[in-house]
Amino acid sequence: MRSEILYPGAFPMVRVExxxxxxxxxxxxxxxxxxxxxxxxxxMEGGFLGALSRKFLTGEKFFxxxxxxxxxxxxxxxxxxxxxxxxxLDLDGVSEYMVQKDGFLAGADGVTIDSQMQSMSRGLLGxxxxxxxxxxxxxxxxxxxxxxxxxxxxxxxQEYIVDNSHLVAWSTTTTYNIEKATSGWVASFTSGEGFVCxxxxxxLVFIQSRNPGGFGAWVRQFIPVTE
Amino acid sequence: xxxxxxxxxCFGDEFPATGAPCLIHVEGHGLTMTVLSDSDANKRRSExxxxxxxxVSAGGLDHDQLVAAWRGPTxxxxxxxxxxxxxxxxxxxxxxxxxxxxxxxxKQVRQVRRRRRMTWGIxxxxxxxxxxxxxxxxxxxxxxAVDRIPIEWERKLGESAYHDFLARQExxxxxxxxxxxxxxxxxxxxxxxxxxxxxxxxxxxxxxINAFALxxxxxxxxxxxxxxxxxxEEVAGVLAHELNHVLQRHGLERIVKxxxxxxxxxxxxxxxxxxxxxxxxxxxxxxxxxFGRAQETEADLTGLELLYRAKIDPSGMxxxxxxxxxxxxGRVEWLSTHxxxxxxxxxxxxxxxxxxxxxxxxxxxxxxxxxEK
Ligand SMILES: [Zn+2]
Numbered sequence: 001m002r003s004e005i006l007y008p009g010a011f012p013m014v015r016v017e018x019x020x021x022x023x024x025x026x027x028x029x030x031x032x033x034x035x036x037x038x039x040x041x042x043x044m045e046g047g048f049l050g051a052l053s054r055k056f057l058t059g060e061k062f063f064x065x066x067x068x069x070x071x072x073x074x075x076x077x078x079x080x081x082x083x084x085x086x087x088x089l090d091l092d093g094v095s096e097y098m099v100q101k102d103g104f105l106a107g108a109d110g111v112t113i114d115s116q117m118q119s120m121s122r123g124l125l126g127x128x129x130x131x132x133x134x135x136x137x138x139x140x141x142x143x144x145x146x147x148x149x150x151x152x153x154x155x156x157x158q159e160y161i162v163d164n165s166h167l168v169a170w171s172t173t174t175t176y177n178i179e180k181a182t183s184g185w186v187a188s189f190t191s192g193e194g195f196v197c198x199x200x201x202x203x204l205v206f207i208q209s210r211n212p213g214g215f216g217a218w219v220r221q222f223i224p225v226t227e
Numbered sequence: 228x229x230x231x232x233x234x235x236x237c238f239g240d241e242f243p244a245t246g247a248p249c250l251i252h253v254e255g256h257g258l259t260m261t262v263l264s265d266s267d268a269n270k271r272r273s274e275x276x277x278x279x280x281x282x283v284s285a286g287g288l289d290h291d292q293l294v295a296a297w298r299g300p301t302x303x304x305x306x307x308x309x310x311x312x313x314x315x316x317x318x319x320x321x322x323x324x325x326x327x328x329x330x331x332x333x334k335q336v337r338q339v340r341r342r343r344r345m346t347w348g349i350x351x352x353x354x355x356x357x358x359x360x361x362x363x364x365x366x367x368x369x370x371x372a373v374d375r376i377p378i379e380w381e382r383k384l385g386e387s388a389y390h391d392f393l394a395r396q397e398x399x400x401x402x403x404x405x406x407x408x409x410x411x412x413x414x415x416x417x418x419x420x421x422x423x424x425x426x427x428x429x430x431x432x433x434x435x436i437n438a439f440a441l442x443x444x445x446x447x448x449x450x451x452x453x454x455x456x457x458x459x460e461e462v463a464g465v466l467a468h469e470l471n472h473v474l475q476r477h478g479l480e481r482i483v484k485x486x487x488x489x490x491x492x493x494x495x496x497x498x499x500x501x502x503x504x505x506x507x508x509x510x511x512x513x514x515x516x517x518f519g520r521a522q523e524t525e526a527d528l529t530g531l532e533l534l535y536r537a538k539i540d541p542s543g544m545x546x547x548x549x550x551x552x553x554x555x556x557g558r559v560e561w562l563s564t565h566x567x568x569x570x571x572x573x574x575x576x577x578x579x580x581x582x583x584x585x586x587x588x589x590x591x592x593x594x595x596x597x598x599e600k
Contacts, residue, residue: 092248094233094308098288153244156296156305172288173236173246173307202238202305204245 001108003140005086006077012086013079014142016106023068024140025113026078026106031065035074041066064113078106080144084208087149087168093138096172097204100132102146102212103168108139134172143169147210154201162197165211171203233263235308241301251308253316257281258295260306274299283325285332290339293317293329373479378423378443381479385443389427392447397432399450403597405430408448410590411463411539415470418536424473436551437560440469442478452561454598456547459590460534464544465561467530467537475529477522517564527575540587545575 001024002017013032016024020037031040067076080086082102089097091111107113114134135141143149145168152160154174164178176197199205236246237260252259257277276297286294292309308314318326399405412428424444434451441447446469448462456462472478518526534541551559552567 092233094236094248094310095245155240155244156238156303170288171245173238173286173292175286175288175290202244202246202307 001140003088003142005088008085010083010085010147011079013077014086014088014105015075015077016140017075018067018069018073020069020071020073023066023109024076024106025064025066025109025111026076027080027104028065030078030080030105031067032077032079034067034076035069037069037072037074038076039068039070041068066109078142080105082144082146082212084145084147084210085149087143087145087151087206089141089143091135091138091141096134096136097141097169098132098134098172099143099169100167103143104133104135105142105144107135107141110137110139111135111141112137135169143206145206145208146212146215147208150207150209152199152205152207154199154203154205156202158201160199160201160205162199162205162207163211164195164197165213166207166209167197168206168208170199170205173201174203174205175200231263234310234313235260235306237262238305238307239299239302246307249306251306251310251313253313253320255320258306258317260304274304278321278325281321281325283321284328285336289336290332291336369480369483372483373476376476376479381476382424382443385441385445385478388441389429389445389447393429393431399430399432403592404450404453407459407590407592407594407597408453408462408466410592411459411466412446412470414537414539414590415463415467415533418533419470419474422474426470426473435560436558438465438469439561439564440473440478442473442476442482444473446470446473449560455551455559456598457550458543459592459594459597460540460543460587461547463537463539464530464534464541464547467533467539467544468526468565471526471529471533472518472522475522475525477518477526478516480522481516481518515564517566520566520568523565523571524574527571528578531575531578535582535585538585538588541575541579541582545572545579548572548575 001019001022004015004017006013006015018024018038034040086105091097104113112135114136115132149168152162154160161179170176176199179196179198231250233248233250235249235251237249238244238246242262248263250261250263252261254275257275257279258281259273259275261271261273263271276299280297282296284294284296286292287307287309292307293314295306295308297304314329318329408428408430412426416422416426426444426446428446428448430453431447431449433449434454435449436451436455438446438448438452446466448466452465453462456465531541531544534544548567549572551562552569552572
């Protein structure tokens with residue numbers, strides 16, 4: 001399995017080459033085009049209840065699609081819904097990442113996707129909802145963001161503070177606390193109340209350069225209100 | 228050849244920020260770490276650390292990873308591992324002072340998980356109760372919840388409402404009316420088998436045509452109702468009906484129903500103290516709780532039976548109900564909490580007809596003199 005990011009920048013697309021028999025799990029709706037040798041199966045990752053909980057509690061689409069090169073080698077073109085960057089991570093079997101809903105684009109079959117319940121405070125204040133996705137296993141993982149992706153590398157015990165609406169993914173070797181934003185932070189439009197996450201290394205934190213909720217609020221001011 | 232599946236991540240200055248995948252072996256004296264990030268197996272670096280040079284803690288997002296730190300030949304190393312086999316091997320081989328913080332952390336993690344499971348369990352349980360309630364009607368759940376409320380708690384609830392109410396009323400301390408109502412009540416309560424309640428009766432001087440019984444057995448009779456009654460049997464009929472609302476715990480059922488499923492769930496799960504507060508918040512007034520049709524019928528029928536056992540003529544109850552329902556002159560307060568229907572009196576008549584005739588024992592007082600006062 002090889003992947004290549006086409007048109008890097010705001011409107012990228014990813015090409016994944018599959019050898020015969022290989023397959024990839026993609027967020028349903030992510031597929032743009034594919035070779036005629038690729039079969040598309042809608043599969044409920046984590047069983048029916050898992051899919052259901054993802055659907056209702058994380059807002060993720062109900063199904064992941066499995067794109068399988070069952071009739072010979074081929075390629076698929078995948079693209080996220082929102083304008084923004086695509087990041088390729090290579091899971092090595094020990095590294096694990098928590099991914100905020102909407103952050104997942106696709107994963108090799110060796111990648112395991114789990115819906116995980118968060119603690120009440122993280123769920124209520126974190127802004128990612130009560131369920132987030134945990135990625136483990138081995139193989140390629142494609143994440144997408146709204147805007148550009150910025151990678152923060154944290155050394156052991158190094159700290160960094162992130163506005164929670166900009167979070168995309170973070171390694172499970174990090175820890176974080178949710179804190180009320182101090183006055184210097186701009187409160188997000190949607191929650192009205194600003195919360196930030198204080199991360200502590202070691203590990204990686206991926207953030208997106210744009211805030212979907214803030215963008216939505218910005219767009220809404222141009223929509224005429226009919227009364 | 229060493230198996231090349233990594234089981235830990237090593238962090239340090241010379242490693243990438245993601246951590247270097249490495250292989251950990253636990254031996255009798257310490258750890259051996261082999262960094263696997265170099266693809267060339269010959270260049271793989273191995274490093275052995277005795278337990279004495281390690282500091283150990285629990286870390287990671289869920290505090291379920293073993294974090295071991297030491298000073299290596301080329302800098303500080305921090306190891307994150309969550310492979311259960313390796314952690315077990317470490318706990319067996321390492322000296323106690325090293326594994327102690329780990330055991331503490333493991334206990335904490337278990338507690339956090341249990342607490343989280345419980346929180347979600349309660350949320351899930353509430354949702355389930357709500358769904359079940361919608362599907363099967365809430366009555367069964369309401370009864371289940373009411374069964375869990377101890378009499379003692381019910382008594383406290385009624386008592387505080389009783390005192391609150393009486394503080395604003397003109398209470399008759401003694402006199403023929405009080406004596407008459409007390410006699411009626413005793414005649415009735417003497418016939419209740421295994422009565423868990425001690426009934427308290429108060430006569431309130433007021434023209435309002437009303438009487439009520441609060442949860443826990445607090446009965447209030449208004450002089451207005453006594454004026455309206457043409458015989459003591461009529462008042463006794465209302466009392467018998469009220470006492471049975473208490474005995475059947477109808478008031479509690481109403482409260483629980485009004486407070487809804489949150490209250491049900493909190494009672495079923497054993498949170499009884501919080502309910503009084505919830506009730507105050509929602510402004511549920513015990514005195515104005517309206518009973519349901521099924522509860523009225525139940526209180527009527529058991530009331531009739533009680534009158535019969537107490538040798539008080541039950542036809543007084545029936546005629547009084549009929550008269551109260553007919554005359555709309557001046558609002559009959561009692562009817563606002565005990566919705567009357569024509570069928571109620573008819574049903575009582577039919578029930579009474581089925582009972583064998585029995586000689587009634589009259590009361591010791593003269594009703595006319597009491598009414599005049
Ligand atoms: Zn009634």
